[in-house]
Amino acid sequence: MTAYLSRRIGTSILVLIGVSIFIFALLHLIFPSPAIVVLGVKANHASIAAWNKSNGFDRPWFAQYLTYMNGLIHGNLGHSYKLNQSVTALFQERWARSAYLSLISLIFAVLIAVPLGIYQAVRRNTVGDNVLTSLAFVTYAMPVFFLGLILIQVFALSFPILGFEASQSTSLLTVVGDWHDMTLPILTLTLVTVASFSRYMRSTSIDTLAQDYIKAARAKGLPERLVLTRHLVRNASLPMVTLIGLTIPTLLAGNLITETLFNFQGLGLLFYNSLGNEDYNVMLAYTLIGALLTIIGNLVADMALTVADPRIRLA
Amino acid sequence: MSNTSSLTPLDVTPAAPEGGEIGPVQTGWRLALREFAQNRLAVIGLGIIAFFVLFCFLGPLFYHGNILSSNLENTNLSPGSGHPAGTDNQGFDELALLMQGGQAALEVGFFAAAVGIGIGTLWGAIAGLAGGVLDSTMMRVVDIFLSIPFLFIVLIVAVRYGSSVLSLSLIIGGSTWLIPARLVRGEVLTLRTRDFVSAARAAGAGWWRLINRHLIPNALGTIIVNVTFQVADAILTLAALGFLGYGLHYPHQDWGDMLSNGTTYLQDGYWWLIYPVGACIVLVVMACNLVGDALRDSLDVRLRRR
Numbered sequence: 353m354t355a356y357l358s359r360r361i362g363t364s365i366l367v368l369i370g371v372s373i374f375i376f377a378l379l380h381l382i383f384p385s386p387a388i389v390v391l392g393v394k395a396n397h398a399s400i401a402a403w404n405k406s407n408g409f410d411r412p413w414f415a416q417y418l419t420y421m422n423g424l425i426h427g428n429l430g431h432s433y434k435l436n437q438s439v440t441a442l443f444q445e446r447w448a449r450s451a452y453l454s455l456i457s458l459i460f461a462v463l464i465a466v467p468l469g470i471y472q473a474v475r476r477n478t479v480g481d482n483v484l485t486s487l488a489f490v491t492y493a494m495p496v497f498f499l500g501l502i503l504i505q506v507f508a509l510s511f512p513i514l515g516f517e518a519s520q521s522t523s524l525l526t527v528v529g530d531w532h533d534m535t536l537p538i539l540t541l542t543l544v545t546v547a548s549f550s551r552y553m554r555s556t557s558i559d560t561l562a563q564d565y566i567k568a569a570r571a572k573g574l575p576e577r578l579v580l581t582r583h584l585v586r587n588a589s590l591p592m593v594t595l596i597g598l599t600i601p602t603l604l605a606g607n608l609i610t611e612t613l614f615n616f617q618g619l620g621l622l623f624y625n626s627l628g629n630e631d632y633n634v635m636l637a638y639t640l641i642g643a644l645l646t647i648i649g650n651l652v653a654d655m656a657l658t659v660a661d662p663r664i665r666l667a
Numbered sequence: 668m669s670n671t672s673s674l675t676p677l678d679v680t681p682a683a684p685e686g687g688e689i690g691p692v693q694t695g696w697r698l699a700l701r702e703f704a705q706n707r708l709a710v711i712g713l714g715i716i717a718f719f720v721l722f723c724f725l726g727p728l729f730y731h732g733n734i735l736s737s738n739l740e741n742t743n744l745s746p747g748s749g750h751p752a753g754t755d756n757q758g759f760d761e762l763a764l765l766m767q768g769g770q771a772a773l774e775v776g777f778f779a780a781a782v783g784i785g786i787g788t789l790w791g792a793i794a795g796l797a798g799g800v801l802d803s804t805m806m807r808v809v810d811i812f813l814s815i816p817f818l819f820i821v822l823i824v825a826v827r828y829g830s831s832v833l834s835l836s837l838i839i840g841g842s843t844w845l846i847p848a849r850l851v852r853g854e855v856l857t858l859r860t861r862d863f864v865s866a867a868r869a870a871g872a873g874w875w876r877l878i879n880r881h882l883i884p885n886a887l888g889t890i891i892v893n894v895t896f897q898v899a900d901a902i903l904t905l906a907a908l909g910f911l912g913y914g915l916h917y918p919h920q921d922w923g924d925m926l927s928n929g930t931t932y933l934q935d936g937y938w939w940l941i942y943p944v945g946a947c948i949v950l951v952v953m954a955c956n957l958v959g960d961a962l963r964d965s966l967d968v969r970l971r972r973r
Binding site for chain 2: 363366367368370371374375378379382383489490492493494495496497498501502504505509601604605608609612613623624627628630635638639642643646647650
């Protein structure tokens with residue numbers, strides 16, 4: 353286990369270094385220097401060159417990469433020249449809100465999708481299953497923003513019971529308590545995730561139901577409720593662990609669009625605004641953090657799986 | 668599916684002998700096609716795609732709506748005479764916009780899928796065939812790319828270099844080749860030890876010939892199934908880009924941009940600016956997924972009815 357763990361963490365670090373080099377090089381290629389953003393479009397060549405020199409943007413990109421990574425390790429993500437604030441401070445201000453939106457949607461999605469998938473597998477090819485499968489199929493094909501718009505139309509405009517804009521409060525506690533305004537963004541992100549999770553859960557449950565140990569449990573006279581809760585749920589949920597790890601990039605992308613749609617002041621909206629402002633350091637930091645979360649997510653999912661499934665024996 | 672009848676020769680099936688029915692022997696591809704044609708949802712999906720191809724590419728030949736010069740006297744008209752699907756805030760005709768946006772969606776969808784599948788297939792085939800250090804290096808590269816949140820990269824590139832059908836297809840395709848690369852490598856790993864590959868090698872076939880004539884044709888089932896999902900994903904990505912404001916530029920149109928335009932008028936109740944476009948996106952993506960699911964079922968030998 354320890355050997356596997358260290359090897360797995362070692363690979364993850366290698367992948368992380370590769371990813372950071374790629375992202376840094378690509379962004380450097382696209383935005384070689386923020387000089388024009390800082391000095392204005394009318395700046396002349398001499399002042400741009402002088403600014404680049406004093407801020408280290410005239411050095412080879414790999415040297416800049418090393419400086420950046422050194423800062424990153426020490427918690428310095430660079431400076432947002434547009435917002436005139438350090439990126440670290442900007443992220444500290446907002447990360448909790450984004451994390452809240454993603455996490456609570458993910459938790460709701462799992463809580464809904466697992467029973468839903470099992471119900472569909474047990475009652476497969478009945479009217480209920482077919483209706484749910486079709487709904488999941490349509491939702492799966494739906495862009496996040498279209499789903500969000502429909503929800504806004506129904507629950508905020510036609511029947512004005514919920515807010516059409518997310519909570520604008522800067523305090524996380526207020527945001528968490530503000531169900532009137534937070535229900536729609538959370539619902540949007542949850543439904544999109546449920547659509548893919550429940551499809552998956554249904555098919556793994558069908559596979560699991562065909563296993564011998566389910567037959568054995570039924571044959572020894574275990575009540576169906578216990579067969580489902582003791583034998584089916586645990587085994588059928590195992591692939592969900594991996595799936596949750598793999599969902600992180602999708603969730604981040606969904607977060608970006610949901611935050612933009614509902615004007616929620618999280619990291620996604622910050623990134624979206626940085627695109628329009630050509631705020632290079634914010635883009636770089638957000639993309640890097642997205643990659644980091646993806647790698648950590650996969651690593652944690654793999655490790656959780658070895659704990660959850662004793663059949664996985666590791667060398 | 669007009670050729671369904673020629674592929675299901677039910678009328679020539681001999682009388683069932685005792686112990687079961689014996690149909691005519693059919694080759695793999697024909698059997699797969701027959702399975703596919705019997706899947707009603709798949710045929711509906713194919714029908715929807717065919718409809719949208721005709722609607723978007725032939726539609727503009729028969730229906731001329733104003734989508735080029737803004738007409739401030741005709742803004743936000745509800746669907747009715749003269750404008751079957753209404754007009755938007757520029758006075759552009761929504762129906763013509765839908766056709767134009769659909770062209771972009773389908774073009775980007777198919778080009779991006781072609782790029783992604785092309786790179787992925789070659790990458791996976793070479794890695795699988797080579798094995799050893801080259802294989803593990805190439806697959807680590809895939810791992811690295813899989814950890815990159817590509818929507819962000821696509822957005823950043825689109826911001827800097829603007830968007831055209833070609834550039835978006837290249838960017839989206841360049842970010843989606845990873846899954847096909849993994850799938851094809853997996854296929855090639857099992858194929859390369861098979862006798863016909865050894866035979867081809869013994870006959871002096873070079874790498875290119877091995878990949879091109881022996882490995883890719885045998886991995887084609889996996890590849891084709893993946894194409895449909897790639898098309899669906901690319902159309903969704905284009906819609907997301909358009910919605911965020913970094914899609915195609917005037918005079919080109921994309922569906923995501925139209926939807927984002929309509930959002931401004933959500934409170935005014937201008938439903939025709941939102942729901943027709945949204946329905947188009949959902950229908951096309953759903954149709955691709957339906958076809959993909961059916962292809963997977965019909966090409967998967969284990970699931971095939973015998």
